[in-house]
Amino acid sequence: MSVSLPFINLESGAFTVPKSRFVLTVNRNIIIVFYTSYEVEMENCLVAKVESSSPLQLIAKGATLLGDGFKIVVLGSALRLIVDKSSISAKSISLDTSQATAKGIEKNQISGDSYTWVFTSVHDSAPKYLNISNHDFELKANRVIDDWMQLVPKVLPKRQAMVDQCWWTLGVNTIEIKVPLQNKKEKVVSVVVPSKIGYVGLWQWDTYFICLGLAHANVRMALELLDIALYDCGDGQLPDVIHEHGVLASSRDLPIADCARLEAAGSQSGSRGPVPLTKPPLGAWAANRLIKDLPEEKKQYWIKKWYPILVANSRWWMNQTMGEYPIYAHPYSSGLDDCPIFDGALPVISPDLLAYLENQVEILESWAVELELSSGSDLSSDRLFLKDTRKKLHALLQNLFNKDLGMFKPVIPGQESAPRTIVSLLACFAGGLTDIEKNALAADIENSQTFASDFGLTTVARNEATYVPNRMWRGPVWINTNYLVAEGMERSGFSELAKHLREKTMYALETAGGPMEHFHPDNGQRAESATVNFAWSAALYIDLAVMEAKEQHE
Template sequence: MGSLLDLLKNKIDITSVPFSYPGSRLAIYTYSGASKLYLNLSERLINFFPGIESYTNRLPFLEEMTFIDADQKPLTFQVTTQPHALDFTTSLGAIQLTFLDETTLCFHLPDKTSIGLRFNVNALEWSPDKTGGVITSYRFAQYASNAKVLINQLTKGDVYSELTLLVQTEQNACLVLSIGEDIKTPLSCPSHDQARHNAWQIWEEWFNKAPEVEEIYQPTYAYAWWTLVNNMFNPKGNLQYNVFAPSKKNYVGIWLWDNALHAVALRHIDPQLARDQIRAFLAHQQPDGMLPDAIFDDGIVTEIDHPMRAKVTKPPLLAWAALKIHALDPDINFLSEIYQPLVRWNRWWFQENDDDRDGFVQYNHPFSSGMDDNPTWDSGVPVESPDINTYLYIQMKSLAFIAQAIGKSEESDNWEIRAANLLDTIICCSWDESRTCFKAMHQKKSIPVFTPLNLYPLWTGALPNEMNKKIIAHIKNTDEFYGKLMLPSVARNDPKFDPDRMWRGPVWANINYFFIEALAQIGEYDLARDLRTKTLALIMQNDGIYEYYNAETGKPGSKAAPAFGWTAAVYIDLAIQASRDPMQ
């Protein structure tokens, strides 16, 4: 397998996905159809902008970033993108942009010319000096050049101020821009070649760790690894480990079940880093055992007020993910470390999410399912759903394995008994023979919607064979779930099927991944391989990697986030599986 890095030249569309750096919270974009850049901060900054979702509507930190000539007129450019560098071709020569570190950008400028940079910034204070200056906003923007400064001025505006820096270059001229909570002293300019090589080496080290896959998978495989690593945040505030956001643009922070899926991919290159994705959430376990829905630098999310106020988490997948890591890189000490927190996490689900105490757990907020707007929740909550009980069955089976591995044989036996009892409860409370699937219930009434949630207990691997056959018949039914594009998140013949609307019809790679595992687990290898092949093909047929896909066209959903972490993680793991084809 050749260099994955080489496969990514001009594959990163920075009109929609960020040019960033592993660990950084800086994200560079170009405006569509214009020779201008802007810089977003991948931070929620709730102390400056109240509200946990305010970041989604916040203006860029730097806007209208333009290269200018000696007359301060904007330069048009063509940009060549690579993970480690942006190369801008202008009438005055080539400009190279690289990261020096997580908070510092370096523009290398053409030799022997007058050239500069202009951008808008919300400036509270400005302290110029002979090489550049410092702008104080809700973060410091520090800039400096090793070239002769001709113009260095800040023009105040109503909302934004305009910074203009024009320099006269000789050789190896650069402009360094550092954005963060601290002022760096001094800013230094490395050589063009050194800056480029250092940035290239950072990315090459990541890509070199990736297992080989067959050639057909390699272009998207390279993009998937770039997506995952480009979304990385270094430790800061509540984020106590190197972690991976679903998206540096659309989902700032980390989410519980996303982290589990990211860990599944990361185990292939760095098992310790994969384990840290689990530790990142256990570090914020609540006194009652609950784990947060999401964590970000300056906050954690354990409650949301829409569509109703309730505690919010995500499906319990951490034990499942931990065993996937363990299968590749056994670590008994880690299993011992996480065992008790996961026991408390399991206890919370049964104590706080089972109002009628029948042992069949419910969701008290739709978002705790991870499938936020699925029509299963249209009638209201709480909903007793087969999917959450399946997750809990898998968690208890995982806890049985962990307990046995760390020398707690009696507890392991108890987990096996509890898992078997839960399976009996799932069948007793939820199996609907008339529909030949498992029902979700609100106020003890069956919810008349058909989605993959109604098939989830297949993943237990322990259903009676006749139930397995009936569920598989639904998966193979072209009016419901089967086809070139599968699995839709609502059955195609359901009145609430919408092929493009988030969890109301589109295809999601994570759900497919669970069903691939479920089918292989019961020996349905041909169908599992078919679903795996179609999942990989769906992702490969599009430029980029997206949150979800239209169930009729196979194109990205109209509101799907690009460069999405768990789709990348699923693709990585499935490409490795398919290249090794373990389904024998």
């Protein structure tokens, strides 16, 4: 029996299934079918429109959308529209492909007891399920969802419905892509993308968060996903994105639309010529979380594999500097694309980067000790680099604290001032701050004139001129920054504050009705600039709900 999916709202969300690029949305009485690809706008992904002359009443069960007299079933690279010939209401259903813009989609019609149209992607090297009955096609399709949903982590009853939805979100954001390997060959792998609406690729730091949720019921998939993300570009740099056409590791390879958006927003990112594109150094943090409960042999396997990659990555960051400070040379490398700290000149010295790096080298120090004990290797040179780097980063971070402002202040070339944004709060991530610094951050976190909201932390302080509650990183609440600040404040001894922030984070998803990309800080609804079915929001909600359930059980 196929699983019911009561949380799907096609008016404000989307319907899709694991390992498929087909995505369905609804506009009044029209079901719109897309086939999404990396960096292709949705208007260029249109496959078909299914229109009803009467109001649509749709039910999602498994991989099937049930309507009055028809159903749409999705299985991998195939989609079937099945209309019941005997149903009176079926006469009100029409299929329109005249405006299709998606590339490589074939349409066929199958004769039988029902009117059946089959859409398949020619990009699938071995098109499947063309010659089976509608009944068998639907059984196979629904089994994919049923098998995935059987893995849902169990949490407190008050959180279970949202965890069900979040687990579904992780599953349906799975696609298959051909990725490059270190030996210059390619391999087809399953990855979880941030969202099939707008983010059809493997983004490095999205993956770090996605893995944490996946690991609670599919640790093997989480480990494999992280292993793909830790792709060394050759000099220690990790790429921003791994996608179906290769990797994005330089600003010269950015899509034209991205460059245009940055220029229109006033960014000076194009004025310095090509620069490396990456994401914040959270690789060791995510890896350490994934391996901590593994059997010792498997734990040592992954440490041995990832240690040299992440040490090289730490060295790479320490060579991307302005003076002694590691820098963000491009807004995208921060993950906070349109944060106001990037409104001026580049590069920018930012406290969050120093804290992330300090945390990374501290973890790698502990790994070096483990490797020496388990394998007898001499890693004294690495350990010296990691120890010295950790101390240096901590001192540099301390230098950024401004007592008069009570904040860790980014350094923007040519500017004396800097806006108060989430990057200042993220200075807590590595721990080890002074009482004055910790108390200043706690005051900001709890102050409704700066960052506090019922749903967590705004990404720009409310009393800043650049605060815009509906625009990406200029005001809305993001789940990952809530999560990272909570962990940092926990590490800093503010356990109760961290607990409240985690509760607010879960409340955001519950208020909005699902894992949105980001949330309006005043009402908790999806912010205007946010996409839906967002994987890291889903993954971190799962992780927080599992953490909460374990704490209550203990």
